[in-house]
Amino acid sequence: MTPTTPPDGALPVWVPSERQRGRDAYRRTQARRSTLVALVSTVVVAGLAVLGLVSSPGWPRVRQSFLDPDVAWASLPKIAEGLWLNVRVMAVCAVLIVVVAMLLALARTLRGPAFFPLRALATGYVDVFRGLPLILVLLLVGFGLPGLRLQGIPTSAVVLGGLALVLTYSAYVAEVFRAGIESVHPSQIASARSLGLTRGQTLRHVVLPQAWRRVVPPLLNDLVALSKDSGLISILGAVDAVRAAQIQTATYANFTPYVVAGVLFVLLTIPLTRFTDALARRSGWLGSQAGLAGAGAMR
Amino acid sequence: MRTVRLIALAAASALALAACAPADDEPAASGSPAADGSLETLTDGVLTIGTSDPGYEPWVVDNDPSNGEGFESAVAYAVAEELGFDADHVTWVPVTFDQIIAPGAKSFDFAINQVSISPERAENLDFSSSYYDTAQAVVTVEGSPVADATSLADLQDAKIGAMVGTTSLTVAQESIDPTTDVQVFNDNDQVKQALQSGLVDAIVVDLPTALYITAAELDGGVLVGQLPAGDDPDQFGLVLDKGSALTGPVTEAVDALREDGTLADLEAEWLTDAAGAPVLK
Numbered sequence: 001m002t003p004t005t006p007p008d009g010a011l012p013v014w015v016p017s018e019r020q021r022g023r024d025a026y027r028r029t030q031a032r033r034s035t036l037v038a039l040v041s042t043v044v045v046a047g048l049a050v051l052g053l054v055s056s057p058g059w060p061r062v063r064q065s066f067l068d069p070d071v072a073w074a075s076l077p078k079i080a081e082g083l084w085l086n087v088r089v090m091a092v093c094a095v096l097i098v099v100v101a102m103l104l105a106l107a108r109t110l111r112g113p114a115f116f117p118l119r120a121l122a123t124g125y126v127d128v129f130r131g132l133p134l135i136l137v138l139l140l141v142g143f144g145l146p147g148l149r150l151q152g153i154p155t156s157a158v159v160l161g162g163l164a165l166v167l168t169y170s171a172y173v174a175e176v177f178r179a180g181i182e183s184v185h186p187s188q189i190a191s192a193r194s195l196g197l198t199r200g201q202t203l204r205h206v207v208l209p210q211a212w213r214r215v216v217p218p219l220l221n222d223l224v225a226l227s228k229d230s231g232l233i234s235i236l237g238a239v240d241a242v243r244a245a246q247i248q249t250a251t252y253a254n255f256t257p258y259v260v261a262g263v264l265f266v267l268l269t270i271p272l273t274r275f276t277d278a279l280a281r282r283s284g285w286l287g288s289q290a291g292l293a294g295a296g297a298m299r
Numbered sequence: 300m301r302t303v304r305l306i307a308l309a310a311a312s313a314l315a316l317a318a319c320a321p322a323d324d325e326p327a328a329s330g331s332p333a334a335d336g337s338l339e340t341l342t343d344g345v346l347t348i349g350t351s352d353p354g355y356e357p358w359v360v361d362n363d364p365s366n367g368e369g370f371e372s373a374v375a376y377a378v379a380e381e382l383g384f385d386a387d388h389v390t391w392v393p394v395t396f397d398q399i400i401a402p403g404a405k406s407f408d409f410a411i412n413q414v415s416i417s418p419e420r421a422e423n424l425d426f427s428s429s430y431y432d433t434a435q436a437v438v439t440v441e442g443s444p445v446a447d448a449t450s451l452a453d454l455q456d457a458k459i460g461a462m463v464g465t466t467s468l469t470v471a472q473e474s475i476d477p478t479t480d481v482q483v484f485n486d487n488d489q490v491k492q493a494l495q496s497g498l499v500d501a502i503v504v505d506l507p508t509a510l511y512i513t514a515a516e517l518d519g520g521v522l523v524g525q526l527p528a529g530d531d532p533d534q535f536g537l538v539l540d541k542g543s544a545l546t547g548p549v550t551e552a553v554d555a556l557r558e559d560g561t562l563a564d565l566e567a568e569w570l571t572d573a574a575g576a577p578v579l580k
Contacts, residue, residue, distance in 0.1 A: 061402040061541070065423060143489075147496035155458075155497055157482055237460055237482025237493055247483065250464025253400040253420035 068256045075248035075257040082244030083264050089158060089230045089240075093165045094223055100170035105177035106203075122174070129171035134229060138164040142236035161233025169226055176218045180211035213283060220276040224269045241265070338382060339544055340408045346384040348375050349407030349538075352393030355487060357511045357569050358413060364391045370507070370569035371411045374430050377561050378409075378537065381552035396464055399538050400424060409537045409549055413505065415466045416536040425546040427553045429534035430562055431570075435470040435526045436509035439501040440494060441519035448501075448523050451475055458482060460490045460499035466533045471503040474526045491516065505533070507570040 016024070053059060107115075107122035129137065141164040146155045154160060184207045192202040234243035241261045248257035341347045350371065353362045360368035367376050367386065379389045392406050399410050400423060409427070416426045437454065439445050445457045454475045460482045461468040471481050482499055484490045491512060493499045504512065506525060513520035537553065539546045556562050 058403060065400070065402040143492050143496045143498070146498055149497060157498060160498075234483070235485060235489070237484055237498060239480060239483050243463065243483055246463050247468065249400070250396060251417075251419055251469075253423040255397075255400070255402075 064254075066255045066259055068252075068254055071248070071252050071254045071256040072260050075245065075252070075260055078244045078248060079241050079257060079261050079264060082239055082241035083261075083268070085158070085238065085240045086227065086230045087268070089162055089165070089233060090223070090227045093162050093169065093230070094226060096162075096166045097169045097173050097222075097226070098219070100166060101173035101177055104170060104174035105181060108174070108178050109181050126171045126174055129168050130175070132168065134164070134168045135232060135235065137168050138232055138235055140164075141167070142233075157233060157236035157238040161236045161238060165226065165229065165233070169222065169229075173219065173222055176215050176222065177211065180215035181207060183214055184210045216279060216283075217276060220272060220279075224272050227268060227272070228265060338548060341405070342390075344388060346379050346382065346389050347392055347406070347408045348379070348389060349392050349394035349399065349405075349410035350375075350412050351395065353488075355508065355511075356515070357507050365389070368569075370431070370565055371413070373565045373569060374556075374562065375411050377556050377565065378430075378549060378552045381555055382548055405540045408545055409539045409543075411537050413465075413535050414538050416534045423541055425539040425541055425543050426536035427539070427546065427550040428557075429536050430553050430556070431535045431566065432532045433505045433507065433535065434532065435467050435503055436506045437475075437501050437503055437523040437526065438494070438509045438513055438517070439521050439523055440517055441521060443494075443500050443521075445501050445523065446521050451526075454501060454523070457500035458498070460484060460493045460502045462487050462490050462504070465505075467503040467505060470526050470533075475503075487512075510570075 056062075104122045104125060107118045108126070110119055138161060142157065142160045145153050145160060145163075154163075188206055188210065189202055192206040193199075197205065231240050231242035234240050234246075239247070241264060245257040245261035249255055348364070350359065350364050354364055354369070354371070356369060358369050358371040360366060360372070364372045364375065367373055376386055376389065379386070394407060394410055394412070396412070396414075398406065399412065399414065400420075402423075411430075414420075414426075416429060420426070437445075437448075437459075439448075443457075445454055448454050448457075451474060455477055456479075457477060458479055459471050459475060459477050461471045461484070463483045463485060468481060468483060471477070481503075482493065484493060487504060487508060490499075490502045490504065494502050495517070501523060503526065509522055513522045537549055539549060553562075
């Protein structure tokens with residue numbers, strides 16, 4: 001909390017008291033000390049772990065099988081090409097999932113007896129697709145749908161795999177949305193209604209904006225999960241990063257390509273996490289607890 | 300004070316971990332005799348052989364390698380006999396390709412699983428000499444757009460499927476060079492399913508598998524033809540751990556079986572004659 005001087009200098013500026021500054025200084029010392037201790041203990045633990053790993057008798061073989069730089073370099077282009085497919089599948093599916101899930105969540109929160117069939121349908125959908133393992137949905141959709149040989153059914157592994165991902169993930173995400181919608185306090189709805197807003201307007205202008213804000217962190221969580229599950233479409237024949245790594249692994253009889261793919265996936269999700277944090281900070285939720293008395297930064 | 304205790308605890312656990320680690324491969328080095336007295340195998344006096352589960356015909360019959368039926372099962376027992384193990388002293392373990400190439404202690408003395416010999420793989424594995432040289436073949440079903448294909452050019456616009464990590468996949472990419480990427484599946488069952496459900500127009504498998512699935516497994520299966528072998532034909536070898544003491548004896552056994560005509564006899568018995576599959580140009 002640094003005191004600021006207003007441009008015109010007219011208003012008195014709040015300055016922390018001597019005692020408050022003392023407290024701040026003490027906290028800073030403590031924080032520095034904690035950082036130092038954490039650093040030392042991390043180095044010691046990591047050093048011991050590495051020592052234990054390197055001194056094990058199988059280490060040379062393991063290093064050769066998992067960390068061969070030549071194989072890593074040789075397999076990187078194909079794996080990166082596969083990852084590009086994952087990214088595209090993820091991006092398109094994410095948009096479709098949000099739309100479908102939002103519709104499902106709205107259908108589930110509709111009131112009134114006339115909407116019962118819609119509610120029941122949405123509930124059934126969520127029950128079924130949230131319960132089915134993704135890999136089963138992929139196999140059933142991927143091999144079953146084109147097997148019907150109907151006109152207009154796609155036979156592309158990527159499209160069918162994407163469809164399976166949308167079916168499954170929209171069921172999960174619908175529940176996230178529903179939780180968000182139902183977490184909006186009833187008084188908000190009552191106030192909106194008493195101001196003369198219709199149910200639809202209340203939903204659009206009062207409930208959904210608040211719900212959306214609350215569900216963004218779990219949504220990005222699901223997006224990260226989706227980025228990894230997009231690799232499962234490989235069972236329908238598409239060559240994504242995981243499958244490309246598997247092919248390279250078989251070619252060289254060496255596991256290094258799997259490690260390469262793992263590193264690429266982590267590199268892909270880290271920006272997503274940072275993006276969530278940035279979004280949260282911009283919207284003023286990150287560290288909002290810190291302002292509370294006695295809360296401090298969340299650790 | 301608490302931090303110090305934590306560090307001490309972490310250090311102790313790390314040390315404990317390190318102390319556990321050396322519980323590694325070292326086989327009982329007490330000069331364990333094979334069934335006939337000399338070979339050091341995983342279990343004394345028993346030869347442990349790895350193969351995939353499920354195993355497919357014509358390599359293994361009824362998914363039971365221990366019945367001695369099917370080409371690879373028969374070859375395995377012939378090699379075992381050559382090494383001095385009778386059928387009662389052979390055990391089978393199911394393995395995946397990843398288990399075959401894993402660097403840790405192996406669960407088998409050797410694996411027989413249609414693994415092609417390649418210099419890249421030889422960096423991490425030991426191979427016996429080849430027990431079978433094969434070609435790759437294209438299979439489709441009646442009604443597919445490529446059912447009447449007679450040349451590689453006819454196949455270029457087709458969607459091709461193959462199994463991950465196989466020479467079939469490499470050969471499909473290199474000799475057909477299709478305009479859409481080859482689709483890659485986990486195993487030959489899924490490759491077949493993809494062909495049947497129309498996900499792909501044609502598939503590439505090794506010739507014996509091609510002959511078997513067109514004759515016995517696919518409704519209206521069509522063997523389009525063999526793919527040109529390229530500079531070096533695909534050779535299947537028995538796989539052993541890198542630096543295994545058994546590599547020498549096993550290779551000698553395979554060589555002996557080739558010389559006395561046993562391998563040719565087994566090939567004639569289990570792998571259908573390839574004469575009916577023309578080479579595509």
